[in-house]
Structures are given as C-alpha cells and as structure tokens.
Amino acid sequence: MRIITANTNGIRSAARKGFFTWLAEQNADVVCIQETKAQTEQLTDPVFHPEGYVAIFSDAVKKGYSGTAMYCRTPPKSVTTRLGWDPLDSEGRYIRADFDAVSVISMYMPSGSSGEAAQAKKDSFLDNIYPHFVELKAAGRELVICADWNICHREIDLKNWRANRKNSGFLPHERAWLDKLYNEAGFVDAFREINQEAIYTWWSNRGQAYANNVGWRLDYQVITPGLVPLIRDAWVYRDEKFSDHAPFIMDYDVSL
Template identity: 65%
Template sequence: MRITTFNANGIRSAARKGFFDWFADHGADVLCIQETKAQDAQLQDSVFRPEGYYCYYCDAEKKGYSGTAILSRREPDRVQFGLGWEAADSEGRYLQADFGRLSVISLYMPSGSSGEVRQAFKFEFLDRFLPLLKGFRADGREYVICADWNMCHKPIDLKNWRANQKNSGFLPEERAWLDTLYDKVGYVDSFRLVNQQPEQYSWWSNRGQARARNVGWRLDYHVITPGLVPAVKAASIYTDAFFSDHAPVTLDLDAGLMSVDTK
C-alpha cells in the first residue's frame, strides 16, 4: 500500500509544473495533499480528478489559502471533513478517510512563521489536537497521519538547526510537543524507521538558492500508530523535479503485515 503526502503550495501551480503527470506513473494508492489554495469549484478539470481515484477536497473559506485533499484508488467507507473546531475547519486543515479499521488523514498544521498571532494559533491547535491523537490511540483503529507538520523534531531534520532554535518550526515548545507525541502517546515517525540519514529534507526556502544547496527542513511526514510499524517497507522523498517548495514524500506499507483489516 503506497501512501504519498505532498504540500502543493497551490495545487493549480503544482499541476502546471507537472505534478499530476508524475503522479500518473507513481502508483500511489492514496495521495494526501496540503495547501491546495483552491476552492472545489476551481478544481473541476480532469487533471485534479485523475481517472481511477476518488477525490475529496476540503477547502478554506478564504480563497487561495490553505486547504487539504485526499485522492484514493479505493472508495473510503467514510470521509470526515474537519475537526468540528471552527478556527481550524474554516481554513480546511483536516481531512480523514476511513478504510476498514485504517484511517488516513491529510493534515495541514498551521505555521507560526508570520508572527506572534499565528504562532499563538499554532500552539492552540497543538493543545487541542493532542487529546484527539490520544483518543485515536484508544479507539482500536490504526492511523496514518500525512501532514505538513510545520515542525522539525531533531537537529538531523533541518540543516541550520543551531540558528533556528528560536524560530517557528524548531522552537523548544514545538519539539517538546513532538517528544510527547512519540515518547508518551506512542506514535511513530515512519520515515526514521527506515532512513536515519542526515540531509533528508522535504522543504526549502525560495531564497538564497536553498534548494540547490540542500539547505532544507523535513516538515512533511507520515506519523503512524504502532500497529503499522511491522508493515513499513520504505519511505522516500522525491527530489528529481520541483512541483512546489515542498517535495512529495511516500510511505510504502506491506499490506500483508498490517495489523488491520482495510477491507
């Protein structure tokens, strides 16, 4: 089972840059997109609804902003739009598709890089989201949370970690939240199960030739529940072409080893 996550930084822009041409040959069973920056009515062209996929878009109320999507080869048993929290749902930040006892989530975590107001919203989001994640761990389901988390956990996850310790995305409070997510709540960063190499990044600034010099951050990843750990086969970041300031990240799971019935 192949699950890909991708912050498009504008799905229409990514399409013009060839993302869906690449995706047609990629073989993903599920694609989670963040930052679609488009309303559903603007995405009626067939390029945004590839043949053979069920397509769900969760829009922000503000045009050209935020938004998430899930494209799936199999029709989900249930699709959930939003968290029931207006501040997050008005920005289209959460979309969940259920397949049997497996849930796949497309999440766009708020960024705090624009200033104190948005950083405060990000902290509020984290505070409200963690109890939900704890609840997931107790409900008997398995989860793959595909997200632009807008946070790095360890120094290995960004190039200039020393200089960024006071910047949004690598603040002590954000790293402590991730410590809790992994060490206390029990979720797993699937990428690091199979790839412990440094300089594995999924986002680069558009300034200072950051991408050419691979001065990046690993912001996009699949967080999974422990029952899926034995099924993790591979995780990869596609950097051969540039569809966005983010790169697509793919998780391959061995369906035969998954401790969940997806049918």
C-alpha cells in the first residue's frame, strides 16, 4: 500500500505545475491532499478525477480557503468529512476513508502563525481532535493520519530551530501535544520509525529557503502501532516543485 500526502497550497495551482502528471506515475493507493483552496464544482476538469481513483472532496464554506481531498484506488467502505465542530467542519479540514484493513485520514491543521487569534483557533483544534483520535484507536481500527500538522516535533524537524522556539509551529505546548499523542495515546510517527535523518516538507517562500533547504517537517503520516512492522519505505519528493510543501510518500506491506 502506497500512501502519498501533500499540501498543494491550491489544488488548481498544483495541477498547473504538473502535480497530476507526476501523480499518474506514482502507483499510489491513497492520496491525501490538504489546502485544496477550491469548491468541488470548480474541480470538474478530468485532471482532478484521475482514472482509476475515487475522488473525495471536503470544501471550506469560505471560497478559496483550506479544504481537503482524497483519492482512493479502492472504494472505501465509508467516508466521514464532518465531526460536528468548527473549524474542522466549516473549513473542510478532515476526510476519513474506512477500508477493510485500515482507515486513512487526510487532515489540515490550522496555522497559528498570523497572530494570537489564529493560535487560539489552532489550540482549540488540538484540544478537540485529540479525543477523537483516541476514540478511533480505542475502537480497534488501524489508522494512518496524513496531515499537514503545522507543528515540528523535535529540533531535527526544522533547520533553524533555535530562532523558532517562540514561533507557532514549534511552540513548547504544541510539541508537548505531539508528545502526548505519541507517548500517552500510543500513536507513532511512521517516518521516524525507519529514518532519523533531518528531512523537511515545507519551505518559506522568503529568500532562498527552498534552494538552501532551510525547511520544516510539517507533513507526517501518524499511525497506530499495529502498522509499524509493515512500514517498508518513506521519502520526500523534491525533483519538481508543485507547492511550498513537497509530497511525502510511504509504503506499507498491507492491502486495503
């Protein structure tokens, strides 16, 4: 099973940059997309409905903002896009597809970088989504949570960690939230199970951050422990630039 997660920073923009041409060659089973910035009725072009995939979209009420998508080679048994609270529902920040063997989630965590109100919104999201993940895990489902988490967990996860200790995305309480997700709730950072290297998935558009690889690892696949022995490979694709994020790909020895 190959799962790709990618924040496209506008799915139509990424399409113009060749994202779907690249995707057609990846043999992915599930593709999780964050920040579509589009309404479903704007995505009628066949490019947004790749052959062989079921397309699922969760739109924000506000046009041109947020939104998630998922492409599934195997039709899911059920799909969930609403959990009954905002901003998750009104901003289209969540899709869960349930298959026989596993459930896959595409999620877009709010950013808190624009100020105190944005950070408060992000903190509220963290408070609300945590018990949901705990509940799903307690139900016995194997889970792969693909997300732009908008949080770096450890110093190795961003190049300039010293300068960002007081900035959203690397705040102590955000990092502690991930500690709790891993150490108390029992979830696993799938990439870190097989690779301890410094890799990044997002680069600022300022200066030469991308060219100099001064980045942040914001895009993770977080899994339940039962999937850990089935991890086979993981990598970031940087040969082409579709967005300010790069696609993050993982292979698992499991069938949907």
